[in-house]
Amino acid sequence: IQMTQSPSFLSASVGDRVTITCRASQDISSHLGWYQQKPGKAPKLLIYAASTLQSGVPSRFSGSGSGTEFTLTISSLQPEDFTTYYCQQLYGYPLTFGGGTKVEIK
Amino acid sequence: EVQLVESGGGLVQPGGSLRLSCAASGFTFSTHVMSWFRQAPGKGLEWVSVISGFGTPTFYADSVNGRFTISRDNSRNTLYLQMDTLRADDTAIYYCAKAARGDGSMRSGFDVWGQGTMVTVSS
Numbered sequence: 001i002q003m004t005q006s007p008s009f010l011s012a013s014v015g016d017r018v019t020i021t022c023r024a025s026q027d028i029s030s031h032l033g034w035y036q037q038k039p040g041k042a043p044k045l046l047i048y049a050a051s052t053l054q055s056g057v058p059s060r061f062s063g064s065g066s067g068t069e070f071t072l073t074i075s076s077l078q079p080e081d082f083t084t085y086y087c088q089q090l091y092g093y094p095l096t097f098g099g100g101t102k103v104e105i106k
Numbered sequence: 107e108v109q110l111v112e113s114g115g116g117l118v119q120p121g122g123s124l125r126l127s128c129a130a131s132g133f134t135f136s137t138h139v140m141s142w143f144r145q146a147p148g149k150g151l152e153w154v155s156v157i158s159g160f161g162t163p164t165f166y167a168d169s170v171n172g173r174f175t176i177s178r179d180n181s182r183n184t185l186y187l188q189m190d191t192l193r194a195d196d197t198a199i200y201y202c203a204k205a206a207r208g209d210g211s212m213r214s215g216f217d218v219w220g221q222g223t224m225v226t227v228s229s
Contacts, residue, residue, distance in 0.1 A: 033215035035151070042201055042219035043143075043151060054206075054217060086151055090213050093165040095141075095153040 001025055001089050005098025011106040012077055020072045020101045022087035027067050031091040034063055034072045037100075038083045047072065048090070077103070108132035108218050110202050115223030122192050122227070128185040128202030128220055136160075136180040139205035139212045142187050144198035145222075154200070155187065159210055170196075192227045199224050 002025040012018050022032065030050040035043040045054045047063040050070055060075045074081055082105050087098040114126040128140070142154040155176040157164045164176050175188040185202050200223050203216035 031213055035215075037151070042203075042222055043216075044219075045206065045215045045217045048206060048215040049213070052214075054215075088151075088153075088215065090215060093156065094167050095156070095212075097151045097153070100150045 001028060001091060001096055003087055003089055003096050003098040005087055005101055007101060008099060010101055010103045012103060013106045014077055014079060016077045018074050018077060018103065020085055020087075022065075022070045022072070022098050024068045024070075024089055024091075028089045028091035030066045031089060032063075032065070032070050033088045033090055034061075035086045035088065036081075036083060037086065043086065046085075074103075108204070110204060110218055110220035112200065112202055112220040112223040115200065115225045117226045117228065118192055119229050120193060120227055123188070123190045124192065124225060126187040126189065126200055126202075126223060126225075128187075130183045130185065130204070133204065133218075134208060135178075135183040137208040137210070139210060140178060140185045141203050141205070141212070141216060142176060142185075143201045143203060143216075143219075144196075144225075145201070146195070146198040149198075152198070156212065157185070189225070192225075194227050197225060197227050 004023045032050045034047040037043040051063045084102045111129045141156040157176045173191045177186045202220045204218040205212045206214035206217035
């Protein structure tokens with residue numbers, strides 16, 4: 001299953017609302033996760049089952065979608081949110097990631 | 107505290123072997139699916155392999171199938187990745203990660219990751 005993530009780069013300001021999209025090459029129901037990765041660090045699980053917020057993750061993060069199209073929304077960007085995000089399909093093996101979206105400061 | 111600590115990375119020549127370890131603590135290791143992921147320098151995340159709580163089944167990415175072997179020792183709370191016939195394109199940071207749910211499913215994603223161990227394949 002191929003995961004196509006867009007955009008690859010996103011420039012935004014603190015307080016902006018941003019949306020990242022992930023498309024699956026086939027129906028994966030709601031079996032999708034979103035991760036945040038900061039430079040030099042391991043990925044952090046933000047959302048699973050397409051829309052369920054992982055414990056401890058701020059509520060400004062939200063996910064939606066099912067089937068083949070999914071979105072990650074950050075309602076109000078905070079300084080610590082400027083980093084890279086990945087989607088991952090959890091429908092079946094081989095597990096696959098999107099190519100990543102780097103959120104940069106405008 | 108739930109923790110994963112990888113070890114065993116290093117510099118190896120093409121065609122060589124390495125064994126990575128991932129020491130787990132703070133959770134019931136035997137009930138969780140465990141996985142290895144990797145990230146080549148400056149690149150995105152790539153899934154490598156996964157193993158169920160019981161040790162089977164196991165699954166591999168096409169890029170490593172037949173060369174890498176995942177295993178676990180539940181008595182030692184340790185996950186392993188035996189890497190043979192290494193190639194330059196295996197150069198990456200290797201992460202172990204724990205499935206979020208302790209029911210044998212990976213469908214809730216991977217909620218705890220190690221700090222990573224660097225593997226460099228070069229002559």
